[in-house]
Amino acid sequence: MRASRFFISTLKDAPSDAEIVSHQLMMRAGMIKRLGSGIYTYMPTGLRVIRKVEAIIREEMNKAGAIELLMPLVQPAELWQETGRWEKMGPELMRVKDRHGREFAIQPTSEEVITDVVRGEIKSYRQLPLNFYHIQTKFRDERRPRFGLMRGREFTMKDAYSFDRDLAGMQASYKVMFDAYTAIFTRFGLKFRAVAADNGAIGGTGSHEFHVIASTGEDAIVYCPTSDYAANMEAAEAMPLAAERAGAKQDLVKVATPGTTKCETVAELLKIDLKQTVKSIALTVERELEGKVTKENWLLLLRGDHELNEIKVGKVPGLSNHRFATEDEIREAYGTIPGYLGPIGARQPVRVVADRTVANMTDYVCGANEEGFHLTGANWGRDAAEPEVADLRNVVEGDASPDGKGVLAIERGIEVGHVFQLGTAYSEAMKASFLDENGKPAPLQMGCYGIGVTRILGAAIEQNFDDKGIIWPTSIAPFELVLCPMNYDRSEMVREETDKLYASLVEAGVDVIIDDRGLRPGAMFADWELIGVPYRVVVGERGLKEGNLEYQGRRDTEATAVPVAGMVDFIKGKLAQ
Amino acid sequence: MRASRFFISTLKDAPSDAEIVSHQLMMRAGMIKRLGSGIYTYMPTGLRVIRKVEAIIREEMNKAGAIELLMPLVQPAELWQETGRWEKMGPELMRVKDRHGREFAIQPTSEEVITDVVRGEIKSYRQLPLNFYHIQTKFRDERRPRFGLMRGREFTMKDAYSFDRDLAGMQASYKVMFDAYTAIFTRFGLKFRAVAADNGAIGGTGSHEFHVIASTGEDAIVYCPTSDYAANMEAAEAMPLAAERAGAKQDLVKVATPGTTKCETVAELLKIDLKQTVKSIALTVERELEGKVTKENWLLLLRGDHELNEIKVGKVPGLSNHRFATEDEIREAYGTIPGYLGPIGARQPVRVVADRTVANMTDYVCGANEEGFHLTGANWGRDAAEPEVADLRNVVEGDASPDGKGVLAIERGIEVGHVFQLGTAYSEAMKASFLDENGKPAPLQMGCYGIGVTRILGAAIEQNFDDKGIIWPTSIAPFELVLCPMNYDRSEMVREETDKLYASLVEAGVDVIIDDRGLRPGAMFADWELIGVPYRVVVGERGLKEGNLEYQGRRDTEATAVPVAGMVDFIKGKLAQ
The missing domain is CATH 3.40.50.800 (Anticodon-binding domain)
Structure with missing residues (x-):
């Protein structure tokens, strides 16, 4: 190529709306050009990178036995209604009506369409396993598009979908994709980490995210430098900080803490370590029983310096459908205002769930359920009934690794890939079944596997730049x-x-x-x-x-x-x- | 590739809605799968053909100095409003609103976006010429999608746009693209023909269509086997069938022709050759002058066996904005009903435009402007004032070639490519200018160049099949x-x-x-x-x-x-x- 026959257009300064370095550098290098909010033209230099990224993905996907096809961008609403996602997806799903008033989605992903294709094609277990993928433009109407290609509305994604006859087959297909992703990101020349991710309703370890490591990454990822444990913050298991509960040393004392509603200020006022305090979070669960709605009060307890992990809360049995209690509900249940709650002496029945670390604390400080007062020297069993125990918090640097092989470290990452064991959620909703060896119909076991093609560009730059500009890994350089x-x-x-x-x-x-x-x-x-x-x-x-x-x-x-x-x-x- | 690791799914019979052979064979061969009306999934075998077509296009476009980029699918309405196409395009343009209520078009083509990109990048004549292209999904909300990939709604198109400093530069860029298209279709291994096409408002010979020859083609294309003249039916120039007008031999006679309102039946009744009859077509032109609408009567004359060419009518000075006259208008202007009109003895003033062939006829038969009567032996000059003369008809097989080098033949074609000299229509509407050698701003001279990528598949099959199935040319075979x-x-x-x-x-x-x-x-x-x-x-x-x-x-x-x-x-x- 000769530069005189190519199009190069660089800028001294990035436009003021470019907030992060990859966005700034791509604009300055003339790789992208903004057309609208979250919508970019890929200029010739940028497109060359995209094509190289796509070629590597395609090669490795083919090598792994996946078969490329191309599904449409404009997809009938009826398919999305079959799985309930037409309603569930909310405004992120871009919807459009044709001249006859029929409704369509502009694809943000293609589970529905591939399941529709496959249910028309697959009759027998002999046709399985199968893995189809395509590399296609996607659209998600993000509420606040930003960061250039990192959170755009129109973007390119590789999405693959595997179909198997049983769970073991699906897990084997998943492993093949996991390995292909490892090969792909290795060939990109990027430092990356695969981390276990929360799997929603399906459970198990059937979901991993692939993150490009960058200090500017949106996500915290957790790993153990002395073992192969790695998970994202939502999924990383937090072990109790003390393995066993020590004996009580203090008496329970009510102390005045006027205007002191946060653990930090309570610790300061009482001149104690923040780690001795317990934070109380009130939830409400509404249940409908025979047409009558009843409310349950739940109280979550975290050590004062820890952060609540909402994904984990949703997994506590009974809490799949919770919300934070309102101030009125708190007043009614605990007889006080937020900031003075605690597990001892509530007005109404309360189900108390202590984080694993809190469950092993002694002589702790918590709200007294009375405005302006806290309790010190509180102890389980003696002052409060033994609580239910669950993992409720985000891990912190230095926590024990759940595999017992070291302590956890945390770094920042940018999610660029996701592999997911879907199970039969889509195949059951869409009646995509096959006949097994005994001639009996069974739903297809599915997996889905995504790579954010255009996002790779942003992530690669966040990891590789200096004050002069971008430093592309050779394999994806323009x-x-x-x-x-x-x-x-x-x-x-x-x-x-x-x-x-x-x-x-x-x-x-x-x-x-x-x-x-x-x-x-x-x-x-x-x-x-x-x-x-x-x-x-x-x-x-x-x-x-x-x-x-x-x-x-x-x-x-x-x-x-x-x-x-x-x-x-x-x-x-x-x-x- | 091993078939056991690929996906092959053939059918004995095509679905009943597949009307043409390419649609039937692609469905039977498992190359495409219908998702909705005019929307198809390209299955693995079909996608392989598309990728080969794209690769050939890409290679030849690059060789011709065009530069690939990728413009977005979802395009802000504001750009389309700048050129007026937001209104003009009608329901074929798929429109969508985002979560904030802002309007967008799903691209059917990208003149607006590329002009917007270029007006932000091009400052000086030194940066010219430039030619950008992309290969991208398009959407056109066709009123009646049909014929599989031939008239779909979602399809893939290669569209290129050239930018030049002056007309000569634009024409040189056009020539380069014309040659690149010739190279592309030659490499596809298809029999094709480039034909001059109507250029709308711009005039000249600045537009060619590339047709794949197939007896099932939608379009009639005209060529001269003994010269290089070729044009589509809209653009092919019809020469007068007699070079000069002979002398009158007959007297003007009014004959009774009750219930005989078509040239064919008049010729039968009078036992004359259809070629001696003249067909009259009444038009109305409404003009607004100082707030008052006035109507003009126009009468077009064609030989009885010839067909009107509406594109040519629109080019007659004064007729750019015409419509067919209503029955009431005809009664008022001619004093009779349709079927008995003629150039002689109308009730109101009428502007008569005779097709070139009619202008050289003698002793012809036409309506008498009186219900139930025709005139025979009519002659220009003697019985009717000399008419205005224009080319109004479609050519027919055997007509003289306009280049004087033989006679015309007609065959059927499928339009798969179009090159077009746009001039400054878009650059003026969107204020896309550059500074010339004298530092003066001038609008960019543009050309645009399209190839229907997915349509190529249908066209190749219409040209190459037998009773066993498809016969792919080697270069684009799966x-x-x-x-x-x-x-x-x-x-x-x-x-x-x-x-x-x-x-x-x-x-x-x-x-x-x-x-x-x-x-x-x-x-x-x-x-x-x-x-x-x-x-x-x-x-x-x-x-x-x-x-x-x-x-x-x-x-x-x-x-x-x-x-x-x-x-x-x-x-x-x-x-x-």
């Missing part, structure tokens, strides 16, 4: 190498050597661009550093006279002289690394 | 060659030779599939004949014992024995043809 001739138009020697080298590099399979735009060296180098091409070779008269070219890797601080004759092998060596 | 082993599972000899041959073919770059599904020969062959793979090689024990394999091309009536050792070269030879 070009692997830029040839920068000095005075290409005026020096015959430079032009000849550049063209010769270019031809040799192309023949060797290197994805190379010649910058023949006639820019001065400073401007030329700045463009390519901003765009993030991994290798640069400068062809200049001075060097040529000594038989040399100047090579510089994008992360190198200075250039290296490389003999003209050896340059192609030198680059092939770099690419083979 | 697979180039199918290896059909006999008893692959049971004969070690067959399995070994098949696997060895497969490996050699893959190494030689042949796109080959092994049918290892274990079907009986008849069913196996029928599948691949239906799917339309161009080359088949059967590996069987009997042949192997004589050192032979059986080759059969998809159009061959019988198989040829080819020595095992020579098969790869034999196939390479076929592919090189």
Whole structure:
């Protein structure tokens, strides 16, 4: 490729609405252009990266036995109504009516359509397993699109769907996809981590997220450096901080804490460690029984320095359908205002659930269920009935790893892939069944597997940039190498050597661009550093006279002289690394 | 590829709603699956063809200097309002509102978006020329989607847009695209013809359609077998059938023709040649002048056996905004009913426009402007004032070619590509200008160039099929060659030779599939004949014992024995043809 026949358009400054570095750099490098909120044109340089990302995904998916097809973007509402997602998805699902008033969804994902395709095609267990995928434009009408390609509305996704005859088959298909994803992200040249994720209704460990590690990542991911335990914050299991409960040392005392409704301020006032306090969170569960709605009071207890994990709360038996109690409900149940609640002496019956750590605390401080007062020296069994115990909190750095093989660390990640054991949720709703060995119909066991193609670009940049611009991993760089001739138009020697080298590099399979735009060296180098091409070779008269070219890797601080004759092998060596 | 790892699903019968052969065969071959009206899933076999079509387009577009980008599918209404197409496009433009009530179009084409991209990027003539393209899903809410991929609602299109500083530059860009299209359709291996098309408001010869020739084609295309003249029916110029007008021989006579309102029945009644009759078509043009609407009567005259060409009518000065006259208007202007109109003796002033052929007729028969009567022996100048003359009719087979180099032939075609000189229509509406050499702003000269990617599949099949199924041209076939082993599972000899041959073919770059599904020969062959793979090689024990394999091309009536050792070269030879 010659730069004069390509379209390069860089900017000194990023537009003011670009909040994060990947968005800023992609705008400055001319890789994307905003068309509307969360909607971007992929400019030629950006599209080249997307195509390389897609090619790697396609190769590995095919290698893993998945079969590519292409499902439509505009999908009939009827299919979405079969699974109930037409209602459930809310305003994120972009809906459209055709000229006859029929309703359609612009696809955010394709579970319904692939299940419809498969239920028309699969009759027998002999046709299984099957795994179909497509790489297609998606639309999600995000409430607040932001961060460029990281949370856009229109984006490209690879989504795959596996179909198996039984659970074991589905788990085998899942493993194949997990391994394919590992191969894909490895080939991208990105630091990534697969973490166990919450699996919603299905349970088990049937869901993993793939995160690109970046300090700017939206998500906290948890791992154990001395074992292979890894999970996202929603799913990471929090162990009790003390394995057993110690004996009580203090008496229960009511102390005045006027205007002190937070654990932090209570600890300050009482001059105690925050870790000695217990935070109380009141929930209400409404149940309908024979047409009558009854309310249950639930109280969750966390150590003062811990954070509630709402996903875990939803998994406590009886709490799948909870909400936070209103101030009126709190007053009625506990006889006080928020900030002074506790497990001792509520006015109405309350189901108390203590986090595992709280369950093993002694002599703790909690609200007295009386405005302006807390209790110190509180102890389970003696002062309060033994609570129900559950894992309710987010883990923190240094917690014991649930596999018992070390302590947990936390880092930031950007979710770019998700593999998920769906089970029979969609196949049952859509009556997608097959005949098993005994001729009996059974619902298909499904898995689904997504990769955010365009999001990969943002994530790769968040992980790889410096003050000059982007630093693409070679496998997904818009070009692997830029040839920068000095005075290409005026020096015959430079032009000849550049063209010769270019031809040799192309023949060797290197994805190379010649910058023949006639820019001065400073401007030329700045463009390519901003765009993030991994290798640069400068062809200049001075060097040529000594038989040399100047090579510089994008992360190198200075250039290296490389003999003209050896340059192609030198680059092939770099690419083979 | 192994068939056991691919998805093949053929049908004995096509669904009853598949009206044309390409639709029927694609459904039967399992290449597409209907999701909704005019909306199809491209199944794995169909997608392989699409990808090959796209790859050829991409290669030739890049070679021609066009630069690929990717514009969004969901496009803000504001851009479409700038050009007025938001209103003009009518219900074919699929419109959608986001959660904030903002309006968007699902792209049917991207003139507005590319012009918006370019007006933000192009400042100077130095940046020109430029040609951007993308290959993207389109949606057009057709009133009556039909014919499978031929007139679908969701489809894939390649659309390119060129930007130049002046008319000459635009025409040069147009020529480059015209040549690229010729290269593309040649590589597809399809019989095609580029024909001049009507250019709407812009005029000149700045528009060509590319048609795949097929007897089932929707469009009539006109060409001269002895010259390079070719045009579509709308644009083909009709020459007068007589170069000069002969002298009058008959007197004007009013004859009774009760209940005879068609030229055919008048000719029958009067026992004359239909070619001696003239058909009259009454139009009304309404003009608003200073708030007052006035009506003009126009009468178009065609020879009795000729067809009106409405595009040509719209180009007659004064008729850009016409409509057919109502029966009341006809009664008022001509004093009679439709079927008895003529250029002689109307009640009100009428502007008469005669087709070129009619203008040179003598002693013709026309309506008498009196119910139940026609005139015979009518002559221009003597009986009627000399009319305005224009080309108003469709050409017919045997007409003189407008280039004077032979006579015209007509064949049927399927439009699969269109190149179009847009001029400054979009750039002026959207204020997309650049600074010329003198620093003066000038609007960009644009061209646009489309190829219906998915439509190519339908068109290729309409041109290439037999009673067994599809016959793909090699360059766009889902697979180039199918290896059909006999008893692959049971004969070690067959399995070994098949696997060895497969490996050699893959190494030689042949796109080959092994049918290892274990079907009986008849069913196996029928599948691949239906799917339309161009080359088949059967590996069987009997042949192997004589050192032979059986080759059969998809159009061959019988198989040829080819020595095992020579098969790869034999196939390479076929592919090189």
